Amino acid sequence: MVSCPHRIPDVSRSAPVVPAAALLTAVTVTLALTLTSCTGGGGAADGTRGSAGLRDPYFPKLGNGGYDVTHYTLALDFEPPDEPPDESSDESPSGADGRLRGVAVVTARATRELDSFNLDLKGMDVESVAVGGVAARWERAGQELSVTPEGGLGEGETFRTTVRYSGVPETITDPDGSREGWLPTADGVLALGEPTGSMTWFPGNHHPSDKAAYDIRVTVPEGLRAVSNGELESESTEDGRTTYSWHTAEPMASYVATLAIGAYEISRSTAGEGAGRIPVYVAVDPSQVKGSRAVLGRIPEVVGWAEGYFGPYPFSSTGAIVDRPEDVVYALETQNRPVFPGAPGISLLVHELAHQWYGDSVTPKSWRDMWLNEGFATYAEWLWEEDHGGDSAQEIFDALYEGDYFPDAESNEAVWDFPPAEPPGADRISDSPVYERGAMVLHRIREAVGDDAFFELIRGWATAHRHGNADTADFTAYAEEFAEKAAPGANLTKVWDDWLYGDGKPPLA
Structure with a gap:
């Protein structure tokens, strides 16, 4: 556990756009002039603390309570390693090179009175934290960066937290064995965040239920490109280094934020x-x-x-x-x-x-609701095949049900391992029932309400929750209300009971 505040300047989108390296230099100079002791700041002992973790069913420590993030401003400076990564190793490169230096400004609104709050940040070295430009006390324990702003925060108050940090970001191995976070490549790096990897390269509220706009400025050696989300607003080169400025106006969950650096x-x-x-x-x-x-x-x-x-x-x-x-x-x-x-x-x-x-605009409220992402995207594949000379969605459904869709018996049987709305653990949220059986749920709805109503339903769902969050209960309620008007007599309860929540292979009748 580490604790020590410094006073650093606040950075906002209204500030002039400057290269990340220059921004970091300015911050360093200001730190030298305004360094404060580690004894300042802090709220009342009997005050309110923002929760560490949102009790997600599969990742309970992910995200934090007490505030809602509206905007991230990230100024990043990347220096690649002297040698490319060893592809046979599970570890990220280390040493003086291959480092990331960052200044993150997290703009948020307090949803209740707060004497302290948490940010998710795994690894990296935190050098200073300030809230509203005033040094804040901070502590670290695991992936939690706990911040105690001077004087606390009132309910409804908008505040900016500035974190200066550096180091070699980590690569995370997920419960299912896949790798995410900071992935070194032959000529740079690729940052991927599903479900927890974004906390390896910037501090934030890293749960899909808290979406925000982003401004990401990345400085890299000349000759490399830095690609991120949104629109490229500027690109400039000075003293052998190039800065790319990306802006994402629409709300974005941090797990779909990315940074790709390479040639x-x-x-x-x-x-x-x-x-x-x-x-x-x-x-x-x-x-x-x-x-x-x-x-x-x-x-x-x-x-x-x-x-x-x-x-x-x-x-x-x-x-x-x-x-x-x-x-x-x-x-x-x-x-x-x-x-x-x-x-x-x-x-x-x-x-x-x-x-x-389905996933980026309509984002799940928790990782239990992954089928709302993957079932819809898988069904989109079926619709494409149907419209472009391939098998119809009905034929794909039938092949899955009869067990001859995949080339091996094990994969065909895996479709029925668990209900798509209730994966048995964090290591199963990307398994076949979430994808294929999730798509089968949608096809059963299509059969129940008819084609015209079904296509109006999935379009309306995307519109109703555009740029927001939703869970399975939201979807079933929306579908039932829609069916009452567009397809009276359709029985969706049986779809939910047998296909969405039911164990094993359900009957077709």
């Missing part, structure tokens, strides 16, 4: 028509350019097709990041531009772009 090749285009046109920004590792060119060129087509089913595209830009399969082994629906492990096939591209509606 990417960039292509730009547009999607949509007329006033609805949006920029498409694609970053591809040079080794993957040739193999991915054709499928990535279909992004505007896929977005247009998806809008026909799900409603207007929910963000102000789209695109993709493609890295080497050796550097990342799974795709992720990072907001605005999904990440792919090598050139994706068209079904995977459809899946991750569908997540922009």
Whole structure:
């Protein structure tokens, strides 16, 4: 446990945009001039403490209570390691190089009186914390950074917490064995956050229920590119280092925030028509350019097709990041531009772009609700196949039910391992029932209410919770209310009982 406050200047979006390296230098100078003792600040002993963790069913320590984040400003400076990472090692590179220096400004509103509150930050060295520009007492224990602002905070008060930190961010191994967080690559790094990895590279309220806007400025050696979410607002080079400034206006859960640093090749285009046109920004590792060119060129087509089913595209830009399969082994629906492990096939591209509606815009309230992400994105694949000369959604459903969809018996049987709404543990939230059986739930709804009502329902769901959070109870209530009006007599209770919450393989009758 470490504790020591320093006084540091506040940084907000209204400040002039400057390279991250210059910002960090200014902060260091100010620290030298205004260094305070470790004995200042603190609220009343009988005051209110924000909870450490939101009691998520699968990640109870993730997130923090007592406040709602509205905006993150991150100024990051990255120096790659002298040598590329050892791909056979599970550890991140260490030493003087390969380091990240950061200044994070977290703007939030207190939802109750607070004498102290927590931020999630795993690893890294915290150098100073201030609230409203005034030094704050802080302590660390595990992934919790506990902050005690001078004088406390009143309910409804908007406040800015500035954290200066540095170090080599960690790579996390998930309960299911996959790796996330800070992933060193052959020419840089890739930061992926589902479900907990974002806390390795910036402090925050890292639970999907707390979404915010972002401004991310990243300074890297000249010749490397830094790609993140949203729109690239500026790019400038000085003294051999280039700063990229990215802005995400729409609310974003931290697990779909990303940072990709490498020698990417960039292509730009547009999607949509007329006033609805949006920029498409694609970053591809040079080794993957040739193999991915054709499928990535279909992004505007896929977005247009998806809008026909799900409603207007929910963000102000789209695109993709493609890295080497050796550097990342799974795709992720990072907001605005999904990440792919090598050139994706068209079904995977459809899946991750569908997540922009279901997962990124309509975000689960907890990790128990993952099927609302994966069931919808999987069903989007079925709809694409249905519309493009492949099997119909009914044929895919039937193949899954009969056990001859996957090439091996074990995978076909795994569909029935548990109800999609109730994974048995954190290591199972990305298993087949969440994806395939989650999609089967949607198909059973389609059968119950009819095609016209079903497509109106899934479009209305995306619209009703646009840029918000929802859980399974929200969805079932929405579907039942909708069905009462659009499809009187439809029995959705049996869908919930047998397919969403029921154990084992349910009957079709």
